[in-house]
Amino acid sequence: xxxxxxxxxxxxxxxxxxxxxxxxxxxxxxxxxxxxxxxxxxxxxxxxxxxxxxxxxxxxxxxxxxxxxxxxxxxxxxxxxxxxxxxxxxxxxxxxxxxxxxxxxxxxxxxxxxxxxxxxxxxxxxxxxxxxxxxxxxxxxxxxxxxxxxxxxxxxxxxxxxxxxxxxxxxxxxxxxxxxxxxxxxxxxxxxxxxxxxxxxxxxxxxxxxxxxxxxxxxxxxxxxxxxxxxxxxxxxxxxxxxxxxxxxxxxxxxxxxxxxxxxxxxxxxxxxxxxxxxxxxxxxxxxxxxxxxxxxxx
Amino acid sequence: xxxxxxxxxxxxxxxxxxxxxxxxxxxxxxxxxxxxxxxxxxxxxxxxxxxxxxxxxxxxxxxxxxxxxxxxxxxxxxxxxxxxxxxxxxxxxxxxxxxxxxxxxxxxxxxxxxxxxxxxxxxxxxxxxxxxxxxxxxxxxxxxxxxxxxxxxxxxxxxxxxxxxxxxxxxxxxxxxxxxxxxxxxxxxxxxxxxxxxxxxxxxxxxxxxxxxxxxxxxxxxxxxxxxxxxxxxxxxxxxxxxxxxxxxxxxxxxxxxxxxxxxxxxxxxxxxxxxxxxxxxx
Numbered sequence: 001x002x003x004x005x006x007x008x009x010x011x012x013x014x015x016x017x018x019x020x021x022x023x024x025x026x027x028x029x030x031x032x033x034x035x036x037x038x039x040x041x042x043x044x045x046x047x048x049x050x051x052x053x054x055x056x057x058x059x060x061x062x063x064x065x066x067x068x069x070x071x072x073x074x075x076x077x078x079x080x081x082x083x084x085x086x087x088x089x090x091x092x093x094x095x096x097x098x099x100x101x102x103x104x105x106x107x108x109x110x111x112x113x114x115x116x117x118x119x120x121x122x123x124x125x126x127x128x129x130x131x132x133x134x135x136x137x138x139x140x141x142x143x144x145x146x147x148x149x150x151x152x153x154x155x156x157x158x159x160x161x162x163x164x165x166x167x168x169x170x171x172x173x174x175x176x177x178x179x180x181x182x183x184x185x186x187x188x189x190x191x192x193x194x195x196x197x198x199x200x201x202x203x204x205x206x207x208x209x210x211x212x213x214x215x216x217x218x219x220x221x222x223x224x225x226x227x228x229x230x231x232x233x234x235x236x237x238x239x240x241x242x243x244x245x246x247x248x249x250x251x252x253x254x255x256x257x258x259x260x261x262x263x264x265x266x267x268x269x270x271x272x273x274x275x276x277x278x279x280x281x282x283x284x285x286x287x288x289x290x291x292x293x294x295x296x297x298x299x
Numbered sequence: 300x301x302x303x304x305x306x307x308x309x310x311x312x313x314x315x316x317x318x319x320x321x322x323x324x325x326x327x328x329x330x331x332x333x334x335x336x337x338x339x340x341x342x343x344x345x346x347x348x349x350x351x352x353x354x355x356x357x358x359x360x361x362x363x364x365x366x367x368x369x370x371x372x373x374x375x376x377x378x379x380x381x382x383x384x385x386x387x388x389x390x391x392x393x394x395x396x397x398x399x400x401x402x403x404x405x406x407x408x409x410x411x412x413x414x415x416x417x418x419x420x421x422x423x424x425x426x427x428x429x430x431x432x433x434x435x436x437x438x439x440x441x442x443x444x445x446x447x448x449x450x451x452x453x454x455x456x457x458x459x460x461x462x463x464x465x466x467x468x469x470x471x472x473x474x475x476x477x478x479x480x481x482x483x484x485x486x487x488x489x490x491x492x493x494x495x496x497x498x499x500x501x502x503x504x505x506x507x508x509x510x511x512x513x514x515x516x517x518x519x520x521x522x523x524x525x526x527x528x529x530x531x532x533x534x535x536x537x538x539x540x541x542x543x544x545x546x547x548x549x550x551x552x553x554x555x556x557x558x559x560x561x562x563x564x565x566x567x568x569x570x571x572x573x574x575x576x577x578x579x580x581x582x
Binding site: 064107118121124161163165 | 374377378475480481482485489490493497500502505506507511515518519525526529532533558559561562563565567568569571572576577579
């Protein structure tokens with residue numbers, strides 16, 4: 001019994017770390033317009049809309065975060081193998097991983113923007129100076145929380161995977177959670193807040209993203225502020241719940257029927273969430289949607 | 300609306316880059332074998348350089364493949380390259396001194412099968428698909444083998460699955476502290492997969508220039524070497540690991556500075572804290 005209580009405590013702690021990681025991850029990727037919002041940021045200059053928004057396309061978020069977290073975990077693993085204290089090792093590993101992330105971000109912005117010279121999109125070097133550091137700070141929080149969570153899963157719950165491999169798996173999950181949950185807030189709504197709510201993005205509006213802010217010109221720090229308010233916490237809850245339920249079902253139900261208990265509970269949890277999601281979607285369409293018929297909503 | 304993928308014309312012909320990349324990386328990867336011949340670990344960094352040579356070639360291959368309108372397919376090309384390559388590299392590592400050659404042959408077979416499946420089963424019908432995926436799988440195999448040799452000082456399988464750990468003052472051998480047992484290969488997989496696709500993914504557009512893209516590929520390679528050099532402190536002696544780290548840092552700094560210069564050359568304008576310049580034709 002004591003073991004299970006200890007396990008649930010660790011599960012809750014890992015879930016809390018995952019929530020922080022998810023929130024920081026989404027804010028980081030939105031500041032860089034990575035993932036969902038990227039195609040429109042990339043398209044805007046081609047349509048004649050010159051902008052001052054950071055455009056760091058480094059693969060999709062899941063592979064990119066797979067690398068950052070695996071890198072942080074791999075370096076932490078190596079530092080621990082060199083007899084360095086785990087907390088210090090995780091901090092050093094995350095810091096080095098963030099260095100790699102920052103360099104990738106700058107090269108992505110320079111490359112993408114220089115290749116758009118035909119459309120008169122200049123390189124705004126102050127964007128690199130002011131925003132790369134902000135994405136790196138958020139990435140550090142995300143990577144540190146994710147690697148610490150993986151270390152906790154291994155050292156306290158006895159997971160058999162080595163740290164770098166677990167980092168890779170959970171890093172991809174982290175990127176996927178942020179990409180699926182948080183990005184639409186920015187990519188679908190904020191970039192197109194001048195369009196009617198729920199109207200979708202007609203071809204004629206492609207690339208016509210919002211480029212001016214309340215005062216002056218919108219840059220990606222404004223998007224970071226926005227993401228920290230809505231998309232970030234949503235991604236955090238999503239990833240936190242994923243980690244919590246994943247560990248909880250294993251800790252509590254694994255002894256039942258030689259491990260099959262945990263599998264069955266996992267399927268039940270997925271079904272319950274599918275029903276909740278469907279209910280929320282239908283309710284939101286009825287309550288907020290300006291369109292009633294679904295065929296009109298998809299125009 | 301999908302972003303149209305365009306690439307710049309001209310530059311060095313692809314076949315020339317292929318030959319330089321293949322021959323150069325094989326020579327560089329065999330230079331790490333000097334470690335076994337001389338019984339030291341000073342030559343580990345050549346593995347990383349082999350990876351850089353392979354990545355430059357791979358970036359040019361991805362450019363050729365993805366100029367057929369594969370926008371979101373650019374990162375996927377990197378993943379399939381390393382996914383095929385890692386199997387071939389680990390299989391090749393079991394064959395001792397022939398490891399690089401065996402890895403390249405196995406990778407070419409896996410890549411060709413993937414290409415045939417993509418063209419005839421998935422029906423993507425891209426003319427260069429089979430050749431490109433074969434090349435990419437070979438690049439992936441060389442990258443993995445090179446970085447493995449750099450982190451562990453050898454590409455011999457038995458040495459890669461035995462690490463040493465100190466228990467109560469005694470040195471004991473264990474699988475968990477080895478390059479493969481510690482899953483450093485998973486990290487190498489991701490490092491090379493992101494590095495191989497980043498160069499073209501970052502530089503695509505109508506003003507893409509081959510020299511800038513390939514300089515970025517080299518930069519990604521040296522950047523990937525830096526964390527690998529840091530991790531190699533856990534596996535090889537201090538001085539060889541320090542040499543690896545210095546080589547990586549110097550190579551990275553040079554290529555990064557060159558890349559920024561080339562970006563400055565190609566950019567429409569290079570502005571610091573300036574407002575949006577609306578285009579002359581109007582939005």
